[in-house]
Amino acid sequence: MRTIQFREAICEAMSEEMRRDESIYLMGEEVAEYNGAYKASKGMLDEFGAKRVIDTPIAELGFAGIAVGSTMTGNRPIVEYMTFNFSLVGIDQIINNAAKIRQMSGGQFKCPIVFRGPTGSAGQLGATHSQAFESWFANTPGLKVIVPSNVYDAKGLLKAAIRDDDPVIFMESEQMYGDKGEVPDGEYVLPIGVADIKREGTDVTIVSFGKIIKEAYKAADELQKEGISCEIIDLRTVRPLDINAVLDSVKKTNRLVILEEAWPFGNVSTEITYQVQAQAFDYLDAPIVKINTADTPAPYSPELLAEWLPNSNDVVKAVKKVMYK
Amino acid sequence: MQKITKETYIKWYEDMLFWRKFEDKLAAVYIQQKVRGFLHLYNGQEAVLAGALHAMDLSKDKMITAYRNHVQPIGMGVDPKRVMAELFGKATGTSQGLGGSMHIFSKEHRFYGGHGIVGGQIPLGAGIAFGDKYHDSDAVTLCCFGDGAARQGSLHETFNLAMLWNLPVVFVCENNGYAMGTSVKRTASHEDIYKLGLGYEMPCAPVDGMNPIKVAEAFDEAIQRARTGGGPTFLELKTYRYRGHSMSDAQHYRTKAEVEEYKKIDPISQVKDVILSKKYATEADLKKIDADVKKRVLECEKFADESPYPDKSVMYDVVYEQEDYPFLQHKI
Numbered sequence: 305m306r307t308i309q310f311r312e313a314i315c316e317a318m319s320e321e322m323r324r325d326e327s328i329y330l331m332g333e334e335v336a337e338y339n340g341a342y343k344a345s346k347g348m349l350d351e352f353g354a355k356r357v358i359d360t361p362i363a364e365l366g367f368a369g370i371a372v373g374s375t376m377t378g379n380r381p382i383v384e385y386m387t388f389n390f391s392l393v394g395i396d397q398i399i400n401n402a403a404k405i406r407q408m409s410g411g412q413f414k415c416p417i418v419f420r421g422p423t424g425s426a427g428q429l430g431a432t433h434s435q436a437f438e439s440w441f442a443n444t445p446g447l448k449v450i451v452p453s454n455v456y457d458a459k460g461l462l463k464a465a466i467r468d469d470d471p472v473i474f475m476e477s478e479q480m481y482g483d484k485g486e487v488p489d490g491e492y493v494l495p496i497g498v499a500d501i502k503r504e505g506t507d508v509t510i511v512s513f514g515k516i517i518k519e520a521y522k523a524a525d526e527l528q529k530e531g532i533s534c535e536i537i538d539l540r541t542v543r544p545l546d547i548n549a550v551l552d553s554v555k556k557t558n559r560l561v562i563l564e565e566a567w568p569f570g571n572v573s574t575e576i577t578y579q580v581q582a583q584a585f586d587y588l589d590a591p592i593v594k595i596n597t598a599d600t601p602a603p604y605s606p607e608l609l610a611e612w613l614p615n616s617n618d619v620v621k622a623v624k625k626v627m628y629k
Numbered sequence: 630m631q632k633i634t635k636e637t638y639i640k641w642y643e644d645m646l647f648w649r650k651f652e653d654k655l656a657a658v659y660i661q662q663k664v665r666g667f668l669h670l671y672n673g674q675e676a677v678l679a680g681a682l683h684a685m686d687l688s689k690d691k692m693i694t695a696y697r698n699h700v701q702p703i704g705m706g707v708d709p710k711r712v713m714a715e716l717f718g719k720a721t722g723t724s725q726g727l728g729g730s731m732h733i734f735s736k737e738h739r740f741y742g743g744h745g746i747v748g749g750q751i752p753l754g755a756g757i758a759f760g761d762k763y764h765d766s767d768a769v770t771l772c773c774f775g776d777g778a779a780r781q782g783s784l785h786e787t788f789n790l791a792m793l794w795n796l797p798v799v800f801v802c803e804n805n806g807y808a809m810g811t812s813v814k815r816t817a818s819h820e821d822i823y824k825l826g827l828g829y830e831m832p833c834a835p836v837d838g839m840n841p842i843k844v845a846e847a848f849d850e851a852i853q854r855a856r857t858g859g860g861p862t863f864l865e866l867k868t869y870r871y872r873g874h875s876m877s878d879a880q881h882y883r884t885k886a887e888v889e890e891y892k893k894i895d896p897i898s899q900v901k902d903v904i905l906s907k908k909y910a911t912e913a914d915l916k917k918i919d920a921d922v923k924k925r926v927l928e929c930e931k932f933a934d935e936s937p938y939p940d941k942s943v944m945y946d947v948v949y950e951q952e953d954y955p956f957l958q959h960k961i
Contacts, residue, residue: 327763329763355763360790361789361790361793363786363789363790365752365782365783365786366752366755366783366786366787366789366790367752367786367790368752369749369751369752369753369755369756369783369786369787370752370753370755370756370759370787370790371756372752372753372756373693373741373752373753373754373755373756373757373758373759373760374756374757374759374760374763375756375760376741376753376756376757376760377756377757377759377760377761377763377764377766378760378764379759379760379763396746396749396783397749397752397753400745400746400749401744401749401750401753405742406947406948406949406950407727407944407947407948408724408727408728408732408734408742408743409724409728409732409734409736409742410722410723410724410725410726410727410728410734410947411725411946411947412724412734412735412736413734413736413741414950445948445957446948446949448949468950469950470949470950497956543956544955544956545956
């Protein structure tokens with residue numbers, strides 16, 4: 305094993321796959337000469353050249369559409385959005401074209417493309433730069449949505465995303481690029497749609513994904529001191545959703561808390577809540593609690609932002625609530 | 630470009646007439662409710678397709694367009710029976726009945742849709758050309774859209790990128806005068822849509838879109854430019870649609886006299902006049918073609934009528950690559 309940064313995991317995954325398959329290219333703002341806005345493509349222009357590591361003007365709709373179009377002539381593009389907040393400018397190409405070309409053509413065309421970049425808040429960036437659209441994309445049949453929370457998962461899942469023959473939304477975080485973690489020396493690929501039990505426990509199940517899962521770890525440490533044992537499930541993939549992993553855990557602990565950095569109305573936690581009550585109603589000893597951001601655009605001021613974001617205290621409170629403590 | 634000969638004229642007459650009658654048949658069966666949803670017909674614009682096909686290398690060149698898209702795939706080689714069946718929502722349709730009127734596709738014949746969002750296909754067309762250039766193919770993509778789409782931001786982002794990357798694409802604005810019920814003059818400060826190319830230093834020109842010869846000549850120049858590494862061209866085809874935008878269109882935005890004016894320069898009539906005046910064929914010969922076209926259109930209707938509706942499971946089978954994809958929630 306070796307220790308690398310999250311941004312290096314992204315870079316290694318893309319580079320290894322591009323060495324393997326000539327039809328893959330990387331396209332986006334600042335990906336080539338600048339080495340990536342967050343240095344996730346450092347050195348790739350030097351290795352692969354300007355034909356395959358392609359700087360674009362600021363035209364998220366245009367380059368997303370061109371990338372989608374090129375899948376119909378045999379390419380397998382990786383499109384980097386500097387953040388998924390900017391993907392909204394090009395979301396027509398993702399929802400109406402990438403996600404539907406296979407279906408609308410009766411299966412004649414496939415669309416192997418990865419849209420990747422950071423999601424969610426990243427400090428005091430204000431309302432337009434702090435949004436989490438996992439549930440928007442996950443709502444759309446035809447797309448797959450992956451949101452890793454650590455270095456190992458990021459590399460293995462990004463390789464799987466690039467090899468996948470369907471369009472994949474791969475969401476990172478500005479606040480994770482510097483995270484360090486261990487990866488194997490050799491190649492590995494992780495399966496899409498398989499959740500991972502990050503911590504085993506017996507009293508309560510906490511389901512989360514992406515960088516916010518760290519708040520669950522902190523809460524679990526604290527609760528452990530009080531003798532409460534938390535099982536933490538990292539979804540890793542939001543669509544397809546590994547609901548069986550959640551159900552198995554709930555059947556063991558009988559209590560469920562869901563932690564998701566997103567607005568509360570109609571999000572991934574809502575879907576899990578519905579599915580668990582539908583399939584494991586009799587196993588629940590308490591109503592499910594979901595923890596999300598405040599139901600407002602993200603504020604700028606530090607005190608307000610801290611209040612807006614889900615945190616480990618929220619998780620502690622939620623766990624105690626489902627345990628009637 | 631192949632020479633425009635007697636045979637070309639006869640083919641144009643036969644093809645354009647078939648497209649016209651195919652669309653007329655769809656209008657008729659729409660009233661019978663065999664075809665539902667939106668239905669955008671190509672009547673009046675046939676010279677654009679006829680001229681384009683003459684200039685294209687149909688062994689490799691590609692086409693993508695918006696939702697007025699029934700006859701282009703037929704021109705490129707798709708069996709019209711399957712297009713008709715798609716509109717009937719039948720399993721034998723080009724997309725197994727999943728696409729409908731606005732979403733005709735044929736990978737085999739390099740017709741890339743059939744797109745329902747105005748202007749959404751413009752970057753896709755450039756992307757198809759991007760893929761060809763990437764793979765060192767000398768194929769050229771015709772990326773077609775209407776005058777309404779010329780006002781979308783997607784056009785401008787795509788024009789800029791296509792020039793920046795020197796893509797082998799011809800952008801084709803079929804200006805039929807109206808974006809649904811809004812005339813071109815009501816959508817911009819000038820009516821010369823081709824001039825939108827100037828800001829990107831893209832070669833651009835207006836073309837008489839009612840005359841297949843003028844169309845073929847303009848396309849030939851543009852396609853050769855793209856094929857030999859000269860990059861994109863933007864052509865504005867001045868054309869006209871006789872029917873409404875879709876089926877429920879009272880057409881209060883124009884006069885009947887205006888429609889009649891355009892029918893005087895109807896592309897089929899123009900070609901017919903040349904055929905008769907140059908004695909390429911007799912009235913009797915053309916009547917035989919007319920009868921044959923009528924018969925072929927009826928065969929399409931019969932095929933579509935008699936084809937089965939798709940099995941209900943088909944809608945779950947084409948959303949993802951993996952067969953029997955286990956994660957789609959089925960209805961209870």
